[in-house]
Amino acid sequence: MSEIKTTCGLDCPDACGIVSSNGNIKADTNHPTSNGALCALLNKYLPKEPRITSARVAGKEVSLEEAMNATKEALDTYAKLLWRGSGNFGVMQEITNLLFEKIEGTTTKGTLCDGAGDAGILEGREVNRVLPPEQIAKAEVVVVWGKNITVTASHLMPYLEGKEIIVIDPIKTAMAKKADIFCQIAPRSDFFMAIMLARFAHMGDFEDQEYLEEHAPDHEDFYAFTQEFRVRPILDYIGTDLNEMGQILEMIHGKKTVFLVGNGVQKYSTGHHVLQAIDALAVTLGKFGKEGCGVGFLANSKLNFKNPFTVKTTKVQKVDTPFGDFGTVLIQGGNPVASMPNSNRVIEELKKTNTIIYYGLYENETSAMADIVIPAKNFFEKEDVRLSYAHQYVAPMRKIEACDYGISEYDFTDILLQKFGFESLQSEEYYINLWLDQCEKHGDYYLSPAFQAIPYKDGFGNDGDEEFVFPDEFGDDFIKTKQFTRARKKSKKEIIIEDYWLISPKANKALNTQFQRDNKITLHPSLGFENGETINVYSEWGEHHFEIKNSEDMRADAVLITANTIGVNFLTPSIISEEGDSACYQEVKVKLKRI
Ligand SMILES: Nc1nc2c(c(=O)[nH]1)N[C@H]1C(S)=C(S)[C@@H](COP(=O)(O)OP(=O)(O)OC[C@H]3O[C@@H](n4cnc5c(=O)[nH]c(N)nc54)[C@H](O)[C@@H]3O)O[C@H]1N2
Ligand SMILES: Nc1nc2c(c(=O)[nH]1)N[C@H]1C(S)=C(S)[C@@H](COP(=O)(O)OP(=O)(O)OC[C@H]3O[C@@H](n4cnc5c(=O)[nH]c(N)nc54)[C@H](O)[C@@H]3O)O[C@H]1N2
Numbered sequence: 071m072s073e074i075k076t077t078c079g080l081d082c083p084d085a086c087g088i089v090s091s092n093g094n095i096k097a098d099t100n101h102p103t104s105n106g107a108l109c110a111l112l113n114k115y116l117p118k119e120p121r122i123t124s125a126r127v128a129g130k131e132v133s134l135e136e137a138m139n140a141t142k143e144a145l146d147t148y149a150k151l152l153w154r155g156s157g158n159f160g161v162m163q164e165i166t167n168l169l170f171e172k173i174e175g176t177t178t179k180g181t182l183c184d185g186a187g188d189a190g191i192l193e194g195r196e197v198n199r200v201l202p203p204e205q206i207a208k209a210e211v212v213v214v215w216g217k218n219i220t221v222t223a224s225h226l227m228p229y230l231e232g233k234e235i236i237v238i239d240p241i242k243t244a245m246a247k248k249a250d251i252f253c254q255i256a257p258r259s260d261f262f263m264a265i266m267l268a269r270f271a272h273m274g275d276f277e278d279q280e281y282l283e284e285h286a287p288d289h290e291d292f293y294a295f296t297q298e299f300r301v302r303p304i305l306d307y308i309g310t311d312l313n314e315m316g317q318i319l320e321m322i323h324g325k326k327t328v329f330l331v332g333n334g335v336q337k338y339s340t341g342h343h344v345l346q347a348i349d350a351l352a353v354t355l356g357k358f359g360k361e362g363c364g365v366g367f368l369a370n371s372k373l374n375f376k377n378p379f380t381v382k383t384t385k386v387q388k389v390d391t392p393f394g395d396f397g398t399v400l401i402q403g404g405n406p407v408a409s410m411p412n413s414n415r416v417i418e419e420l421k422k423t424n425t426i427i428y429y430g431l432y433e434n435e436t437s438a439m440a441d442i443v444i445p446a447k448n449f450f451e452k453e454d455v456r457l458s459y460a461h462q463y464v465a466p467m468r469k470i471e472a473c474d475y476g477i478s479e480y481d482f483t484d485i486l487l488q489k490f491g492f493e494s495l496q497s498e499e500y501y502i503n504l505w506l507d508q509c510e511k512h513g514d515y516y517l518s519p520a521f522q523a524i525p526y527k528d529g530f531g532n533d534g535d536e537e538f539v540f541p542d543e544f545g546d547d548f549i550k551t552k553q554f555t556r557a558r559k560k561s562k563k564e565i566i567i568e569d570y571w572l573i574s575p576k577a578n579k580a581l582n583t584q585f586q587r588d589n590k591i592t593l594h595p596s597l598g599f600e601n602g603e604t605i606n607v608y609s610e611w612g613e614h615h616f617e618i619k620n621s622e623d624m625r626a627d628a629v630l631i632t633a634n635t636i637g638v639n640f641l642t643p644s645i646i647s648e649e650g651d652s653a654c655y656q657e658v659k660v661k662l663k664r665i
């Protein structure tokens with residue numbers, strides 16, 4: 071019986087190891103982080119998902135060869151854009167950059183995901199390193215801050231067992247229900263939460279003076295900065311009080327603590343401020359650079375790698391991509407019509423193009439608009455290398471299944487380069503090895519070249535000899551201009567309630583828009599809607615219908631529509647974060663209308 075080890079390629083921090091034997095897959099029990107189990111996305115939903123099994127041009131099924139010829143023709147135009155999603159996290163996805171460099175096309179900059187938070191981390195620490203799971207294991211207290219661990223990083227769960235848990239989230243998540251302290255924070259108030267905790271840490275002598283003198287000598291200035299904020303109105307705004315702040319600080323004091331921070335805190339224009347402030351809090355408490363301590367966010371998985379697919383092309387923003395400026399748009403590994411913010415804008419822009427090429431696995435909102443459809447291979451059907459944004463292990467993704475209708479990104483790029491008359495690529499193996507050879511071998515796996523067992527042990531900055539940079543300014547137009555308004559009940563028949571925060575986290579049966587989709591809006595029963603009722607939800611960006619699900623886990627000032635829900639992004643703005651070129655999915659309030 072021949073066994074092949076491979077790795078899950080879905081855009082998920084766990085990057086689980088997989089063993090394939092005789093057509094069956096199971097978890098790689100030796101893999102350092104997958105703890106012997108694969109999730110339902112891989113075991114249940116992925117195998118059920120119908121694939122695109124033939125190429126199409128103008129709605130007609132054609133051979134792959136014909137579709138590739140049509141692709142060549144469409145790309146042989148003045149303005150062409152490559153828009154890549156994160157449907158497959160393998161490094162080989164980026165090989166199409168080499169084609170766009172040669173044909174003088176445009177690519178994108180920025181991200182739909184974690185750019186704002188990343189920018190905040192860079193401001194304070196200069197580099198965004200992985201917090202190794204081994205340090206999480208050694209912690210005594212875990213602060214889960216805007217991260218829905220049971221859904222989006224389930225393999226961290228065993229690391230949390232037996233620890234004191236603090237959850238800071240507007241939703242009473244599964245983790246919140248088990249937590250020792252759950253702070254059901256107002257959405258978009260995390261910056262204030264971190265600043266207030268840092269201020270009370272100073273006042274209550276919870277600071278780590280020795281650590282601060284060595285790694286963050288500007289801490290007195292930071293304390294002065296925290297004093298610029300008025301305590302009472304801010305605690306009210308957050309939805310907490312002095313007592314809860316004290317409990318949190320006392321639980322952390324003198325104990326090894328990790329902060330696991332998720333995307334939830336930074337889906338806002340000011341997202342960078344939040345991560346820098348949480349880092350500043352952790353620094354104040356001396357919870358950096360020590361065993362069992364640290365702040366883990368979505369780290370830079372490519373840190374210290376030389377990336378052979380980095381190219382110099384013209385770039386446009388990914389968040390509000392001006393598709394309409396291009397004759398041909400190639401969409402690879404993504405479903406922008408549903409996943410990008412402001413769907414109305416995306417659809418309008420895409421309609422202005424001449425040719426949309428969709429290169430992916432599944433039919434979705436984007437394939438429905440495409441003129442040319444190219445079936446991809448999935449990560450079981452081609453060779454690749456998988457990095458993780460939450461652990462240091464690098465592992466090959468091996469071909470364990472054949473697919474006679476799809477095409478790999480390597481072949482796609484190579485064939486088109488040849489059709490354009492350019493030199494062929496190097497061999498596929500050459501590129502795979504370029505990545506793996508940069509890593510130290512670690513049993514069956516590899517270690518990222520950026521790996522540090524205890525990150526920032528000697529200090530911050532690229533070389534680990536810099537001081538931490540504290541936040542020293544904060545401005546926020548959104549909060550100033552849009553006042554928080556309470557639910558307004560008109561009559562039983564016509565309830566118009568205004569201005570609810572729209573929370574759109576990930577769902578457990580979907581990976582972004584892949585797999586199971588949804589049509590629900592979850593809200594607090596006090597808003598007066600019936601389960602199963604369909605309502606119109608609208609914002610200044612657009613509207614859509616959703617079906618009501620009541621839940622006591624909600625705050626009364628926020629509604630929840632998961633990121634896999636059909637139509638959610640008709641409601642979201644295509645504004646770009648102040649720092650980090652990132653989407654701001656939650657910089658929006660919605661209104662609800664009974665229909
Ligand atoms: N099953 C599954 N797993 C996934 C994905 C998936 O689609 N499905 N997607 C993957 C991807 S692409 C990513 S980027 C990661 C993201 O995974 P996470 O980092 O967990 O991000 P989200 O699920 O968006 O939101 C996390 C939490 O933030 C909370 N939150 C929302 N707004 C706020 C706020 O203002 N303040 C605070 N404190 N909390 C807030 C939400 O209630 C939620 O509990 O997950 C990955 N894993
Ligand atoms: N409202 C709201 N919207 C969000 C978010 C949110 O929190 N709220 N989260 C955002 C985040 S964090 C992210 S990362 C984005 C993700 O958004 P996208 O990057 O657009 O990802 P998906 O919507 O999952 O679409 C992935 C597509 O990739 C294709 N695919 C999968 N594997 C391969 C492959 O090997 N090759 C090729 N060529 N194609 C493949 C599949 O056909 C699938 O349809 O969504 C964002 N959208």
Ligand code: SF4
Nearest residue numbers: 078082084085086109
């Ligand atoms: S989706 Fe995530 S948790 Fe599930 S198998 Fe893949 S890497 Fe592991």
Ligand SMILES: [Mo]
Nearest residue numbers: 081182183184
């Ligand atoms: Mo993401």
